[in-house]
Amino acid sequence: MPDGQLKSWSEGCAVNECVALTFDDGPSDFTTPRLLDVLADANVPVTFFVLGGQADTFPDIVRAEHDAGHEIASHTWSHLRLPSLDEKQLASEIDDTNRVLADITGMTPTLLRPPYGATDDAVAAAAADAGMAQILWNIDTRDWDHHDPAQTIAAAAAAGPGSIILMHDVHASTVDAVPGVIAALRGRGFTFVTVSQLLGSTTPGERYFSG
Numbered sequence: 291m292p293d294g295q296l297k298s299w300s301e302g303c304a305v306n307e308c309v310a311l312t313f314d315d316g317p318s319d320f321t322t323p324r325l326l327d328v329l330a331d332a333n334v335p336v337t338f339f340v341l342g343g344q345a346d347t348f349p350d351i352v353r354a355e356h357d358a359g360h361e362i363a364s365h366t367w368s369h370l371r372l373p374s375l376d377e378k379q380l381a382s383e384i385d386d387t388n389r390v391l392a393d394i395t396g397m398t399p400t401l402l403r404p405p406y407g408a409t410d411d412a413v414a415a416a417a418a419d420a421g422m423a424q425i426l427w428n429i430d431t432r433d434w435d436h437h438d439p440a441q442t443i444a445a446a447a448a449a450g451p452g453s454i455i456l457m458h459d460v461h462a463s464t465v466d467a468v469p470g471v472i473a474a475l476r477g478r479g480f481t482f483v484t485v486s487q488l489l490g491s492t493t494p495g496e497r498y499f500s501g
């Protein structure tokens with residue numbers, strides 16, 4: 291097995307300190323392919339919370355993410371605030387995305403990240419209906435806000451064991467930060483895993499902020 295990579299939680303995160311890098315809002319044809327190169331060079335698996343609409347537009351990029359061993363998860367179809375939707379809209383935001391991702395990767399996602407982290411009991415019920423756990427985060431780099439690689443690196447470097455780190459692969463400044471993020475966390479001895487590897491089995495509808 292390549293250095294610094296784990297096949298499952300049981301093989302490693304019980305004894306090694308793991309963190310999960312996560313990237314939302316893509317794929318972008320401007321920035322995501324370069325991120326994939328950076329991650330391949332560093333041999334780091336991550337989790338992509340993709341938008342269904344973007345995945346439908348750029349299926350080859352999602353396929354490349356999947357083929358490189360990254361985890362493909364859902365960030366809904368169109369990035370709406372889910373608690374403001376009725377039951378039917380909510381189901382289509384989740385189900386349409388899962389259908390497109392299953393078509394591309396052959397796997398139906400089991401992890402859902404509600405846009406803005408906005409969720410409520412109805413969202414939890416819809417996620418549970420779709421067999422999906424809700425994945426939030428405990429380290430927010432705010433990369434989308436400041437567009438400053440140094441700030442993104444500093445925020446990510448504050449992670450602890452089991453942290454789920456939020457970034458966005460649609461910003462060039464975030465891709466610029468990723469080598470520094472990886473170096474900082476590797477320097478502290480962390481092993482990079484996907485969210486599913488970090489959490490092991492999850493309960494549909496349940497919210498998770500860290501491993």
Ligand code: NI
Pocket residue numbers: 314315365369405406
């Ligand atoms: Ni988002």
